[in-house]
Amino acid sequence: MKEELGASRRKLEGELRNLVGNIFVPEVKVFGMACGCVGYAADLRGLQSDDVDVFKAKINAILSELSKSVGVEPEFIYARKLPGSEEVVTLTARELCERCKREFAGSKASPRPDIVVLKKRR
Amino acid sequence: MQLMIPHPGHFPALKEIIEVKEAEGLNEVGEVFMGGSPEVMGSGRGVLHAPLIDEIKAQTEYAHQHGIKMHIVMNSTCTGAHHLTFEGYKMFKWYFNELNKADVDGVIVAEPYLVELLREFPMKTIVSVLSYVESPQRAKFFEELGADVLTVDTNINRHFDVLKAIVKAVNCEVKLIVNEGCLYRCPFRYSHYNLASHLSSLNQPRFPLFAPDFYYDKCINIRLRDPTQITKSGWIRPEDLKEYEAIGINTFKLSGRTKAVNWIIDCMRSYSHRSFKGNLLELLDCPQLLRDMFYMDNDKFDGAIEHWKKCRKVCGECGYCNELTKEALTIIK
Numbered sequence: 476m477k478e479e480l481g482a483s484r485r486k487l488e489g490e491l492r493n494l495v496g497n498i499f500v501p502e503v504k505v506f507g508m509a510c511g512c513v514g515y516a517a518d519l520r521g522l523q524s525d526d527v528d529v530f531k532a533k534i535n536a537i538l539s540e541l542s543k544s545v546g547v548e549p550e551f552i553y554a555r556k557l558p559g560s561e562e563v564v565t566l567t568a569r570e571l572c573e574r575c576k577r578e579f580a581g582s583k584a585s586p587r588p589d590i591v592v593l594k595k596r597r
Numbered sequence: 598m599q600l601m602i603p604h605p606g607h608f609p610a611l612k613e614i615i616e617v618k619e620a621e622g623l624n625e626v627g628e629v630f631m632g633g634s635p636e637v638m639g640s641g642r643g644v645l646h647a648p649l650i651d652e653i654k655a656q657t658e659y660a661h662q663h664g665i666k667m668h669i670v671m672n673s674t675c676t677g678a679h680h681l682t683f684e685g686y687k688m689f690k691w692y693f694n695e696l697n698k699a700d701v702d703g704v705i706v707a708e709p710y711l712v713e714l715l716r717e718f719p720m721k722t723i724v725s726v727l728s729y730v731e732s733p734q735r736a737k738f739f740e741e742l743g744a745d746v747l748t749v750d751t752n753i754n755r756h757f758d759v760l761k762a763i764v765k766a767v768n769c770e771v772k773l774i775v776n777e778g779c780l781y782r783c784p785f786r787y788s789h790y791n792l793a794s795h796l797s798s799l800n801q802p803r804f805p806l807f808a809p810d811f812y813y814d815k816c817i818n819i820r821l822r823d824p825t826q827i828t829k830s831g832w833i834r835p836e837d838l839k840e841y842e843a844i845g846i847n848t849f850k851l852s853g854r855t856k857a858v859n860w861i862i863d864c865m866r867s868y869s870h871r872s873f874k875g876n877l878l879e880l881l882d883c884p885q886l887l888r889d890m891f892y893m894d895n896d897k898f899d900g901a902i903e904h905w906k907k908c909r910k911v912c913g914e915c916g917y918c919n920e921l922t923k924e925a926l927t928i929i930k
Binding site for chain 2: 508509510558559560577578579581582583584585586587588589
């Protein structure tokens with residue numbers, strides 16, 4: 476797992492730099508939540524929501540591949556913006572618990588205004 | 598009964614909330630509220646969206662088409678005295694004027710100066726829960742400053758004698774927040790909201806914080822060590838709304854504008870139906886985190902309101918909430 480995480484951080488940073496320009500990925504992590512969700516998340520700097528719109532398909536493909544590489548099924552992929560701005564600070568691929576399938580990923584609208592939904596498995 | 602519903606701020610969320618309200622005939626839902634621009638002022642909660650005036654106007658128009666009133670929250674508890682500068686005065690006056698032109702129905706404020714400033718506009722002046730109205734005396738003060746609606750301090754949600762006295766003392770509308778689970782008489786309350794007010798505005802601390810959510814972390818820790826504190830909080834069960842209507846309070850506000858849309862919709866349903874089955878922590882805006890730690894069986898709280906209505910809140914001599922917590926709360930394995 477240690478090797479996969481380090482490699483995935485480098486790969487994500489490299490791919491995003493190829494797409495957008497100067498992107499920094501200071502940290503990636505695999506997490507498990509009390510509700511039952513598990514996920515793969517990357518903190519990043521330099522990415523904006525316009526970039527995410529333009530490269531949505533490619534970012535989805537990269538995130539899917541990287542999350543699978545650490546054992547997380549990418550059922551719900553989203554970007555989190557710095558509230559009130561267009562700066563994207565986290566990309567997350569999440570395998571959802573039953574409650575979050577309905578509560579977090581179940582609305583037609585994005586669950587919150589700072590979340591940009593990139594992929595939702597229906 | 599009328600319910601005021603939190604709106605996270607993005608237009609699709611408003612549409613979804615209204616769609617459910619109409620599809621399910623939730624006629625009690627009459628108002629929504631959302632944060633304003635953090636460039637003008639922060640608020641008591643995190644701001645996840647920064648709507649410009651044009652967006653507020655469009656959303657207000659949509660809400661009105663569906664018979665819903667739109668209110669904008671500007672309830673920062675600390676502006677760093679910006680409002681008392683000429684620049685601040687002009688900015689707030691300009692912003693209120695723009696909100697008024699956008700046909701907004703009401704503005705929720707905590708700062709007494711802004712309560713008074715709003716008298717110049719036809720929009721409703723809604724005094725925030727963060728004005729800490731907890732007595733008839735303070736209620737009267739705010740009414741005289743110009744309040745049309747008083748959202749009273751949740752610390753007195755179970756002080757029926759004080760609530761009755763407030764209703765009697767003022768002519769304006771008295772509103773209660775029903776699903777805030779803040780610690781009863783929380784020692785961090787003022788500091789926490791001052792911090793949130795700064796962090797949600799452009800008026801940020803000059804240096805990075807080593808503990809950006811210090812008070813929240815303390816609050817969660819206290820409840821983990823002493824879950825009775827959850828029982829003692831001022832939340833109101835959907836089943837108990839009628840007790841408040843009986844003393845003349847008919848408008849209720851749900852807290853939770855930083856939560857997911859579907860969570861807000863679930864809460865809206867429960868309070869509209871005046872009924873909920875399951876873990877009470879699912880309804881509480883804060884401490885939502887603990888719903889994965891504790892299960893508080895809502896049914897076990899049937900009738901507790903009768904005790905709380907006459908409770909003197911001298912916990913050391915009573916022990917009722919301790920016993921109730923033992924009966925109603927289990928730790929989720």
